[in-house]
Amino acid sequence: xxxxxxxxxxxxxxxxxxxxxxxxxxxxxxxxxxxxxHGVDVHKKExxxxxERGGIIILxxxxxxxxxxxxxxxxxxxxxxxxxxxxxxxxAGLIGLVDDIVNLSAILKPFLLLxxxxxxxxxxxxxxxxxLPFIGKTKLNIxxxxxxxxxxxxxxxxxxxxxxxxxxxxxxxxxxxxAVVFSNLIVFGNxxxxxxxxxxxxxxLTYIFILIMIGTVLAxxxxxxxPAKVFGGDTGSLAIGGALGAIAVMGRLEVVVIIAMIxxxxxxxxxxxxxxxxxxxxxxxxxxxxxxDWKIESTRDKKAPITLVGLVIQKGPLHEKEVxxxxxxxxxxxxxxxxxxxxxxxxxxxVS
Amino acid sequence: xxxxxxxxxxxxxIGSGIKDYFKLTxxxxxxxxFEIFVFGAFIGICVIISEGIMRIPNSPQPGLNFLxxxxxxxxxxxxxxxxxxxxxxxTKRLMKNDxxxxxxxxxxS
Numbered sequence: 001x002x003x004x005x006x007x008x009x010x011x012x013x014x015x016x017x018x019x020x021x022x023x024x025x026x027x028x029x030x031x032x033x034x035x036x037x038h039g040v041d042v043h044k045k046e047x048x049x050x051x052e053r054g055g056i057i058i059l060x061x062x063x064x065x066x067x068x069x070x071x072x073x074x075x076x077x078x079x080x081x082x083x084x085x086x087x088x089x090x091x092a093g094l095i096g097l098v099d100d101i102v103n104l105s106a107i108l109k110p111f112l113l114l115x116x117x118x119x120x121x122x123x124x125x126x127x128x129x130x131x132l133p134f135i136g137k138t139k140l141n142i143x144x145x146x147x148x149x150x151x152x153x154x155x156x157x158x159x160x161x162x163x164x165x166x167x168x169x170x171x172x173x174x175x176x177x178x179a180v181v182f183s184n185l186i187v188f189g190n191x192x193x194x195x196x197x198x199x200x201x202x203x204x205l206t207y208i209f210i211l212i213m214i215g216t217v218l219a220x221x222x223x224x225x226x227p228a229k230v231f232g233g234d235t236g237s238l239a240i241g242g243a244l245g246a247i248a249v250m251g252r253l254e255v256v257v258i259i260a261m262i263x264x265x266x267x268x269x270x271x272x273x274x275x276x277x278x279x280x281x282x283x284x285x286x287x288x289x290x291x292x293d294w295k296i297e298s299t300r301d302k303k304a305p306i307t308l309v310g311l312v313i314q315k316g317p318l319h320e321k322e323v324x325x326x327x328x329x330x331x332x333x334x335x336x337x338x339x340x341x342x343x344x345x346x347x348x349x350x351v352s
Numbered sequence: 353x354x355x356x357x358x359x360x361x362x363x364x365x366i367g368s369g370i371k372d373y374f375k376l377t378x379x380x381x382x383x384x385x386f387e388i389f390v391f392g393a394f395i396g397i398c399v400i401i402s403e404g405i406m407r408i409p410n411s412p413q414p415g416l417n418f419l420x421x422x423x424x425x426x427x428x429x430x431x432x433x434x435x436x437x438x439x440x441x442x443t444k445r446l447m448k449n450d451x452x453x454x455x456x457x458x459x460x461s
Contacts (some may be wrong), residue, residue, distance in 0.1 A: 140425070266383075312380070330384065330387065
């Protein structure tokens with residue numbers, strides 16, 4: 001088979017999922033409305049009915065794009081890596097789909113997500129040497145293996161916890177993904193060097209994963225932005241979060257992803273600490289209510305979880321768009337800090 | 353619409369965008385400072401591990417060397433654990449204190 005130029009692969013890895021999601025979502029929205037599978041957008045005066053489970057298209061888009069990349073890449077190792085990435089994201093997304101349909105318990109969902117990393121472990125698509133600034137490669141071996149399931153499950157759950165407003169998950173994850181692209185470029189030095197006839201090197205693989213995700217999430221955002229026409233559901237948020245975890249492990253950018261996701265983790269910490277454990281969204285008291293002019297304000301209920309939203313609207317009610325804007329600003333700051341980490345890793349000369 | 357009008361409208365839009373941003377920022381200052389603190393603490397821990405723990409010399413005796421290596425990993429994990437723990441604890445305090453302050457203000461008014 002003729003070798004496809006890597007630059008074409010990069011372009012296709014963005015365009016394919018973008019077009020699939022863009023074309024698939026209008027159809028999905030129609031089907032969901034027809035079958036009566038829609039949720040009420042409680043943050044709007046008109047209480048519109050919004051199509052649910054948009055994550056199914058997100059998942060399909062990632063799977064189909066990955067299959068195309070497997071066909072185009074001319075190296076069995078790279079094919080396997082793309083396949084493993086696809087399976088990991090699919091497992092996380094399917095757990096979300098099951099949760100969307102039958103409502104999994106708050107303990108069972110994160111527990112099942114621990115298994116999403118099994119494909120990575122079984123195929124040994126990881127290097128147990130996370131790179132830290134000043135220190136360099138740290139040989140963790142068994143300890144890394146123990147921590148690996150959490151590297152996939154934690155981002156998946158924290159993205160799920162921040163998916164509460166129109167467009168909030170999409171914009172924040174795009175910012176995280178952009179920070180990871182730049183970090184990959186910085187950490188692995190000649191990041192674009194793999195663009196040669198010899199094929200894609202391992203760092204080039206990270207670009208494929210990220211471009212697939214950016215293409216998918218960007219097209220999803222067009223339909224999920226204010227006022228949303230579709231909700232991603234747990235299928236979407238867990239697939240996207242699982243993908244972030246898989247990129248962290250397979251791209252060897254664990255620390256960069258953790259720093260870029262500070263607002264997500266902060267929100268998860270707040271919820272877990274205030275409700276003293278894991279509770280499903282449906283089991284929690286609502287932390288927000290709407291004002292007469294349809295802005296979001298805190299309920300001041302002591303039983304309600306303390307979330308990032310609660311913290312942002314404490315000084316006064318805010319419009320949904322403004323809340324999402326504050327999330328974006330916080331993620332931009334954490335994204336910049338993640339790039340600083342990448343610069344520190346690179347300047348320490350710890351990656352060879 | 354002339355080029356001058358279009359340009360001035362564009363500049364006005366950018367101006368109001370920046371104004372909006374600053375309207376939101378006071379609410380966010382605390383959170384951004386906290387983000388920078390989390391980042392700074394992590395860098396601090398990396399420096400401690402790099403300049404302190406990693407400097408523990410290797411021993412020629414295999415048994416002792418294993419012990420030293422285990423100690424290095426153990427202390428490093430402990431430091432990372434402290435970082436995560438303090439992140440969790442401060443997030444909890446930050447959110448609870450703000451909630452309490454607001455409730456008190458509301459009761460007084």
